[in-house]
Amino acid sequence: xIPGPIQGDAVTIMARIEQDHNRFKxxxxxxxxxxxxxxxxxxxxxxxxxxxxxxxxxxxxxLPRFVFEPRQKGGVGQGEGDIGSVIGVGENEGTGEAxxxxxxxxxEVDVPLEELARILGEELxxxxxxxxxxxxxxxxxxxxxxxxxxxPESLRHFKRTYKEALKRQIxxxxxxxxxxxxxxIRKDKRYRSWRVSRMPECxxxxxxxxxxxxxxxxxxxxxxxxxxxWIDTWLxxxxxGIQVRYIVHDAEAREVDQETFYHTRESGGTVISxxxxxxxxxIAKYFPPDEWNIYLFHFSDGDNWSQGDTxxxxxxxxxxxxxxxxxxxxxxxxxxxxxxxxxxxxxxNFSAVEKVVVSQIxxxxxxxxxxxxxxxxxx
Amino acid sequence: MPLTPxxxxxxxxxxxxxxxYGLDFFEVYFEVIGHDQMNEIAAYGGFPTRYPHxxxxxEYEHLKKSYTYGLHRxxxxxxxxxxxxxxxxxxxxxxxxxxxxxxxYGHSDFFKNNVWFSRTNRKMLDEMANxxxxxxxxxxxxxxxxxxxxxxxxxxxxxxxxxxxxxFARQRPREDKPEGExxxxxxxxxxxxxxxxxxxINPPQFLEAQRQRLEDDRLKARRxxxxxxxxxxxxxxxHAPIENWQREVLAIIRDEAYYFAPQGQTKIMNEGWASYWxxxxxxxxxxxxxxxxxxxxxxxxxxxxxxxxxxxxxLGLELYKDIEDRWNRGRFGKEYDECDDHREKRDxxxxxxxxxxxxxxxxxxxxxxxxxxxxxxxxFCADQRLFxxxxxxxxxxxxxxxxxxxxxxxxxxxxxTNHGQPFIFVTDANHDNRGELFLEHRHEGxxxxxxxxxxxxxxxxxxxxxxxxxxxxxxxxxxxxSFDGADYAERDTTDDVAVA
Numbered sequence: 001x002i003p004g005p006i007q008g009d010a011v012t013i014m015a016r017i018e019q020d021h022n023r024f025k026x027x028x029x030x031x032x033x034x035x036x037x038x039x040x041x042x043x044x045x046x047x048x049x050x051x052x053x054x055x056x057x058x059x060x061x062x063l064p065r066f067v068f069e070p071r072q073k074g075g076v077g078q079g080e081g082d083i084g085s086v087i088g089v090g091e092n093e094g095t096g097e098a099x100x101x102x103x104x105x106x107x108e109v110d111v112p113l114e115e116l117a118r119i120l121g122e123e124l125x126x127x128x129x130x131x132x133x134x135x136x137x138x139x140x141x142x143x144x145x146x147x148x149x150x151x152p153e154s155l156r157h158f159k160r161t162y163k164e165a166l167k168r169q170i171x172x173x174x175x176x177x178x179x180x181x182x183x184x185i186r187k188d189k190r191y192r193s194w195r196v197s198r199m200p201e202c203x204x205x206x207x208x209x210x211x212x213x214x215x216x217x218x219x220x221x222x223x224x225x226x227x228x229x230w231i232d233t234w235l236x237x238x239x240x241g242i243q244v245r246y247i248v249h250d251a252e253a254r255e256v257d258q259e260t261f262y263h264t265r266e267s268g269g270t271v272i273s274x275x276x277x278x279x280x281x282x283i284a285k286y287f288p289p290d291e292w293n294i295y296l297f298h299f300s301d302g303d304n305w306s307q308g309d310t311x312x313x314x315x316x317x318x319x320x321x322x323x324x325x326x327x328x329x330x331x332x333x334x335x336x337x338x339x340x341x342x343x344x345x346x347x348x349n350f351s352a353v354e355k356v357v358v359s360q361i362x363x364x365x366x367x368x369x370x371x372x373x374x375x376x377x378x379x
Numbered sequence: 380m381p382l383t384p385x386x387x388x389x390x391x392x393x394x395x396x397x398x399x400y401g402l403d404f405f406e407v408y409f410e411v412i413g414h415d416q417m418n419e420i421a422a423y424g425g426f427p428t429r430y431p432h433x434x435x436x437x438e439y440e441h442l443k444k445s446y447t448y449g450l451h452r453x454x455x456x457x458x459x460x461x462x463x464x465x466x467x468x469x470x471x472x473x474x475x476x477x478x479x480x481x482x483x484y485g486h487s488d489f490f491k492n493n494v495w496f497s498r499t500n501r502k503m504l505d506e507m508a509n510x511x512x513x514x515x516x517x518x519x520x521x522x523x524x525x526x527x528x529x530x531x532x533x534x535x536x537x538x539x540x541x542x543x544x545x546x547f548a549r550q551r552p553r554e555d556k557p558e559g560e561x562x563x564x565x566x567x568x569x570x571x572x573x574x575x576x577x578x579x580i581n582p583p584q585f586l587e588a589q590r591q592r593l594e595d596d597r598l599k600a601r602r603x604x605x606x607x608x609x610x611x612x613x614x615x616x617x618h619a620p621i622e623n624w625q626r627e628v629l630a631i632i633r634d635e636a637y638y639f640a641p642q643g644q645t646k647i648m649n650e651g652w653a654s655y656w657x658x659x660x661x662x663x664x665x666x667x668x669x670x671x672x673x674x675x676x677x678x679x680x681x682x683x684x685x686x687x688x689x690x691x692x693x694l695g696l697e698l699y700k701d702i703e704d705r706w707n708r709g710r711f712g713k714e715y716d717e718c719d720d721h722r723e724k725r726d727x728x729x730x731x732x733x734x735x736x737x738x739x740x741x742x743x744x745x746x747x748x749x750x751x752x753x754x755x756x757x758x759f760c761a762d763q764r765l766f767x768x769x770x771x772x773x774x775x776x777x778x779x780x781x782x783x784x785x786x787x788x789x790x791x792x793x794x795x796t797n798h799g800q801p802f803i804f805v806t807d808a809n810h811d812n813r814g815e816l817f818l819e820h821r822h823e824g825x826x827x828x829x830x831x832x833x834x835x836x837x838x839x840x841x842x843x844x845x846x847x848x849x850x851x852x853x854x855x856x857x858x859x860x861s862f863d864g865a866d867y868a869e870r871d872t873t874d875d876v877a878v879a
Contacts, residue, residue, distance in 0.1 A: 016431070017419040017439050023527075024436030063434065063534045064834030066801050068825040074769035074780065076791045078684040078693070081779050087768055088777040 028109050029119065031058050036123050040230060040371070041364045053110040117237030124372045126234065142194045151191025160190035204239035204293040206232065207282065209275045211300035213250040214267035220333040224299045225262045227331065227367050234375055235295060245282060249275035251305070255282070271305045272298075272342065276316040289324035296321060296328045297374075301335030302342035310342060314349050322355050329374045330358045380411045380469075389473075390480055396664045397484040401739070402656065404487035405501075406462040409480070413469045417453050418442040420466060424639070425458045426507045430514035430631070431523075432530055455479040459490040459642070461501035474670040478677055481660040485653030488742075493648070495641040495746050498545040503638055510631045517624045528841075529625055533632040535838040538800045539611035540633060542640040549610075567593065607804035607819065607878045611839075612636070614805045619842050629842070643798040644746040651695015652742050654681060658696070689791075694763075698750070701759050702741060703734035747795045755791070757784040793823075801827060803849075806877040816843045820851035821878045827851050829860070836862040850876065 032039070039056070077087060120126070147160055165184035169175035175182075208228055210216075236242050246261035247253055250268035253275040279296065287294055304310045322328050332343040343358060350356040359373040360366070382390060390409060397404065412420070422439035423429045445451050454475060457465040465483040467476055490496050500506050518526045541549065567589045572580035608614045612633040616626055642649065658678060666674055682693040705711050709729030718724050741750065760782075767790045769780045781787070807817035816839070820827060832849060840847045846863040850872065857876075861868040 016428075017422060017435065020422075020431055020433055020436035021439050022436065023431070023433040024440060027433050061437070063531060064831045064838065065535055065538055066803050066820070066832055066835050067828050068799070068801060069828045071770040071772075072825050073794075074767060074777075074790060075794055076689050076765055076787055077768050077779070078689055078763055078765055080764060081766065083766075083779050083781060085779045086774070086776045087779060089775065 031061060032056060033119050033123055036119065037368050040368050052112055054113055054116055055108045055110050057108055113233060114237050117233050120230065120234055126375045141197050143197060144192045145195045146193045148191050148193035151193060155192045157190045157192050161188055164188040164190060203291055204235065205243040205287045206235060206295045207245045207247065207279055209247040209279060209298040210261065211270055212248045212264055213270040215301050215303060215335050220301060221262060223333050223361055223364055223367060227370060230371050231374065247275050247278055253278040269305050270303055271309050272300065273309050273312040273316060276313055276321060280316060280320045283324055294325040296325050299331045299333060300342060302332045302340035303335055304342050310345055322353060328356050331370060332360050334362045382409050382411060386476060389477055393477060393480045393660060393665060394484065396660045402484055402488040403492060404484050405491050407483055407487050408462050408464050409467055411467050411469050414446060417466060417468055418446055421453055421456060425456050426504065428508040428511050430511040455483060457483045457486045459496060459499060460504045463487040464504065472673060474673045475677055477665050478657050478661055481657040482653045485656035486649060489649050489652045492743050493645060494744055495644055499638050499641060513627060517628065521624060529628055532838040532841050533629050535835050536611055537632060537636045539803050540636050541609040542644060544610060603808045604805060607806045609804055611803060611805055615842055618808055620844055621842060647691040647695040647747045648742065648745060648750050650692045651699050654692045654696040655699045697763060698754055699738050702754050703738050706737035707732055707734035748792055751791055755788050760784050760787050804878045810848060815846040815848060818849045819876060819878050820849060822852040826853055829853060832860060833867050836860060840864055
């Protein structure tokens with residue numbers, strides 16, 4: 001007699017592998033969480049972003065053993081080729097981190113952006129955002145949820161129809177295994193059916209503004225880039241279909257696309273009010289504030305052209321931008337040249353206004369704390 | 380799901396052919412499963428029931444992903460057990476299922492008859508399930524994470540076993556002698572001679588050497604272990620200050636490591652044997668005209684070789700065929716080896732017809748190392764276009780380094796010896812008289828991956844609880860790597876090696 005080791009046991013196997021798989025995912029998640037500060041400050045994740053997934057390199061998650069140094073190992077192969085012919089390229093280990101434990105086993109895990117945002121939220125203890133709640137705006141969404149007996153042919157569910165026909169043919173004895181033709185009749189046919197769900201819509205827009213005057217160097221831009229990536233990730237997890245706009249300014253402001261935003265290098269003076277004015281026009285045109293949750297971020301090194309312009313900025317902020325937005329965030333990166341007076345002035349004028357958040361980002365290490373300052377309020 | 384009636388008919392047919400050819404296998408129980416379940420079971424190393432561990436989840440994720448991307452597909456899996464259990468992929472075409480069944484009967488025959496498998500537990504399916512139950516029980520009692528961490532540590536030294544110890548006793552049982560006799564042994568033994576010849580036959584240097592040896596023996600008897608021990612896991616089970624459940628877990632993982640060891644030792648032979656028989660059975664018996672193309676496609680996929688990687692299916696299959704041919708034509712032995720006429724050698728044929736018999740013998744007594752050592756010939760290496768390759772530091776690429784027979788053979792054997800793992804021994808459990816564990820790596824030209832070695836020491840330390848040292852060679856310098864529970868240390872050394 002042959003015992004059947006897994007007969008009728010399929011369900012439990014399923015559960016078992018799922019348990020182990022979940023445990024593995026949990027461990028991966030823990031590792032990501034533990035290393036989050038490092039990921040945030042390095043900014044290397046940004047290049048690894050796909051549509052919904054982000055691929056994160058994790059240091060050794062495998063079990064350590066006594067093994068040989070792989071590069072000394074060599075081996076035997078089979079095929080054509082002269083002595084000296086290249087048959088493969090060594091793994092490019094330890095990319096860009098010279099001296100950081102060479103030859104470390106790096107494993108890539110794909111994490112959904114949503115999951116990453118959740119980890120970010122947990123780690124930074126970010127509160128969920130309170131929606132501005134435009135309950136009067138409702139969108140309708142169709143979702144295929146069930147099966148119906150009637151419907152258009154284009155929505156016919158092949159598998160279900162086939163099954164019904166098969167059932168009927170077997171029951172009526174017209175099915176023959178030798179000629180297993182299945183011919184569905186009218187009442188065998190099954191169709192997908194849908195349900196309309198109504199959802200209150202919440203629109204959100206982020207407008208990034210960046211000072212690209214001569215004093216903003218590559219490093220400052222890198223900081224802005226990393227910070228806005230994480231802010232983006234978080235806000236996207238809180239709203240669906242978020243709109244993002246970019247404005248750069250020196251003495252003048254203009255709207256640019258994402259690529260340009262991060263990569264332009266301009267020179268010239270700094271007139272911050274130009275950006276705020278453009279921003280205001282943009283809001284007026286595209287994002288009527290009673291329908292949109294608006295987040296404004298402005299990054300600069302804080303050297304404005306004149307005190308007079310600073311005054312103008314504050315007027316615009318006080319009267320137009322702050323009342324219309326959920327939040328106005330100002331992040332000031334260290335400037336090698338200037339005094340960074342704008343931050344101090346802003347603090348002086350707006351310290352009582354909750355919606356205005358200011359943060360100083362001296363270095364990449366400070367990004368972590370800065371994100372928390374910006375998003376820690378849950379607005 | 381058991382076999383469908385169609386497949387069952389095929390199974391009977393294939394099984395009949397296998398018997399006709401003289402294969403002597405454990406009965407095979409076939410299961411037809413979907414790819415998802417196949418990936419699950421493969422993640423568990425072929426067993427549907429294993430103790431819970433995240434590593435299986437990791438393996439599963441990997442398999443699932445590469446299946447999704449179309450990088451691999453597991454047609455079949457077979458477990459060394461009596462009866463054998465084999466899994467067939469549901470989506471295999473009929474001709475695939477035939478090949479796979481024939482292949483599985485080959486494996487089953489190998490499991491049953493190859494001597495290196497003779498000590499494996501043939502009720503391993505049950506045993507694994509028992510292991511799982513026990514580990515689960517420890518988890519319930521001591522907490523999941525505590526047990527899981529300990530399992531991690533055990534797995535870290537999973538490869539530190541001594542597969543050969545299954546076949547003979549490594550340690551001679553200590554002779555129990557009465558107290559009095561012990562003293563007698565201490566007397567320096569003199570060679571018999573006439574009195575006046577005494578100083579010539581037994582010069583003072585000789586007596587001194589004798590005395591020294593006795594002294595060494597005496598010291599050795601006091602040392603733990605007396606001889607370097609390769610089965611580090613066993614040593615820890617016997618001597619580490621751990622709780623009972625930990626001892627049990629360590630023993631479970633060691634058991635499983637020993638069970639899987641012969642599969643590592645005979646990968647080339649086992650896959651070669653199964654491929655030999657599936658091609659034999661298919662091409663001579665089971666194939667219908669309509670299936671020829673599909674069969675050829677499948678078979679060529681199985682034995683395809685990538686440059687820089689050796690396909691064990693291919694190498695094994697070709698080597699069996701070569702052996703069969705040589706013994707059929709009598710191309711072996713002194714007379715053949717010493718013949719230096721090229722043409723005569725090429726046309727050599729004594730019509731012995733011993734080939735089939737020979738390969739059956741080979742599959743019984745050899746493992747991969749001895750298999751290649753005994754049967755790899757210069758002609759075969761040239762025919763198969765084998766080469767050695769190495770890493771080129773300057774260009775960062777792997778390049779072909781040689782096509783000479785001797786180098787190829789050496790490289791192959793080196794890669795297979797101890798399953799391509801370093802030899803690690805316990806040489807002293809009371810290092811510095813402080814209860815510290817001293818390990819030695821028998822260096823044979825390749826360094827250890829140092830960062831991993833450190834992590835492994837950390838894991839061993841958790842089991843041993845006292846500082847742990849490993850003597851090895853790093854870039855041609857003898858070094859001792861240590862972990863004392865808080866810090867790693869690394870120092871040069873000139874101490875003698877105990878294992879060489």
